[in-house]
Amino acid sequence: MANRAGRTTGTTLVIPLRRGWAVWCRVLFAASRRFAFxxxxxxxxxxxxxxxxxxxxxxxxxxxxxxxxxxxxxxDASMDEYVDVFVQALPWHMRLVWAGGVAYPGLYPSAAYRDWSDDHGNAIQHYYGAYAGATTTEVAAALRVSERLDRFEADAPYLDDEAFAAGYRRLLHEVGPWL
Amino acid sequence: MALMDQWRPRPAPTAAATLTSLTTISPLRPDLEADVARRLLASLPVGVHSPFAVTPRTHFGRMQIVDELMSDRRRPLGGAVLVLSADVDGDAPSYLLELLDAAGTDLAPVLGLCAGAPSDPSAPDFARAATRYLLAHRVPATLHYVNTPGHTAVQVDRAVARHRRLAAFALAYQGAEPARLRSAFLDAFAPEAGVHR
Structure with missing residues (x-):
């Protein structure tokens, strides 16, 4: 499928908004740009x-x-999984954005929401990801590991065997949760 | 403390960490059928041969034809449009210039689908003219979200490769003697940093 590259999926939705909802979206997006929470x-x-x-x-x-x-x-994953994850885990975030869409069916049952979302999707004919073989979680883990690995790698050539082995064990202990 | 941090306004991103969401939506030539344009986009090389791969500044890129809008029912747009969109390191004008300069041969036929767009890659000013055309059809992003901000595509790609290499190394050298472990590690990782033993 053209909207897949490796383990990454692309989607493009164009959703008509009910009157006035665009103003709310601008406020919400401005707040989102400013506040990480x-x-x-x-x-x-x-x-x-x-x-x-x-x-x-x-x-x-x-x-x-x-x-x-x-x-x-x-x-990551398929559009169905994407919708399911967000409907289950972040229902209020979903409502805050999408509830102003024309003919928005509500989040539950999620199959109705998924159909509505699919109806607004547009097929992608060419899709590219520079690191599409990695999931979002893998990218986040790799960046954490990379920082620590860089530091150890710089020291490693100047350590004797025993000091190296001890440093290597510390490295694995530190990055273990992300390996 | 972490919770409080989330309430603090964010500092402006540094130039080094800037990631731009670039979306351009350009009208197709009126004499062209949308499906012909779709077939052309679908025939472009993919993966490492994709036109987007010519620059290491691309994180994700897509091209698609849109000719309908779903409201309470599906209805045709006044005319079909080409969406050329990418998440890129740095600013949009220099990115497009780099992209169109390096992938002009692949992208000129794509630009040629659009009304009034330059389409001759041999023209001396093709990349500049095509960049101007696409920027004139740019749609500003109101909000963009990045899961791991502050890293270039090259940095992410390198980190993923090293992450996998370290995981494989750790499995392969479980319980190895210190001297063998050190030697194998330096062989596996240190040459990249130009370190000598």
Missing amino acids: ITAPLRRQSFIHMAHWSIVDDLGGNALGHTCLYFESNF
Whole structure:
């Protein structure tokens, strides 16, 4: 499928908004840019590499008749799993953004929400990820390990065998949770 | 303390850590059918041969044709559009210039789908003209989210490779004698840093 690269899936949604909801979205997004606690639960889920939202009135010069939320995401696993994870783990975050969509069916049953979301999806014909073979969790773990490994690697050539072995054991102890 | 940190306004990101979400939405030529454009995009080389792979600044990239909008029912847009979108290190103009300079041969036919876009990669100013065209059709991101901010695509790629290498090394050398362990480690990791024994 063109919207998959390695273990990463891309989705593009264009969702028409009910009157007035775009104003709320602008306020919410401005707050999200400023305060990390709003997006912290997303980070804890560790499921999305990158995503972005735009508020648009037209696409390429075509008036849409509604203000729309244009959304792109790059995430692990399939669209069904993506929806399920967020509906179960972050229902209020989902509602805060998507509840203003035209014909929004509510989050439960999640199959209805998934259908609504799928209906607004657009097929991607070409998709690329520079590190698409790694999940979001693996990337976060690798970056933590890499910092510690860099430090040990710099010291390693100057340690004798016993000091090296002790340092190596410490390294593995430190990075063990992320290996 | 960690909770309080989340309430503090964020500092402005440093230039080194800047990641840009770039989305351009350009109208297709009116004489072109959307499916013809879709077939062209689907025929582009993928993976390490993707046009987006020509620059190490690309994290993710996508191209797609949109010609319908779903509201209470699905209806056609006034005209089909090309979405060319990427999450990239640094600023959008220099990224596009780099991309179009290096992948002009692959991307010129894609630009050629769009109304009024430059499409001759042999033209001396193709990359600049195509960059100007795409920036004129840019859609600003209102919010963007990055799970592990502050790292370039190259840094992430390197970290993932080293993470996997260390995991494999740790398994392979469980219980090894210190001298053998040190020698194997330096062989596996130190050459990358240009360290000598």
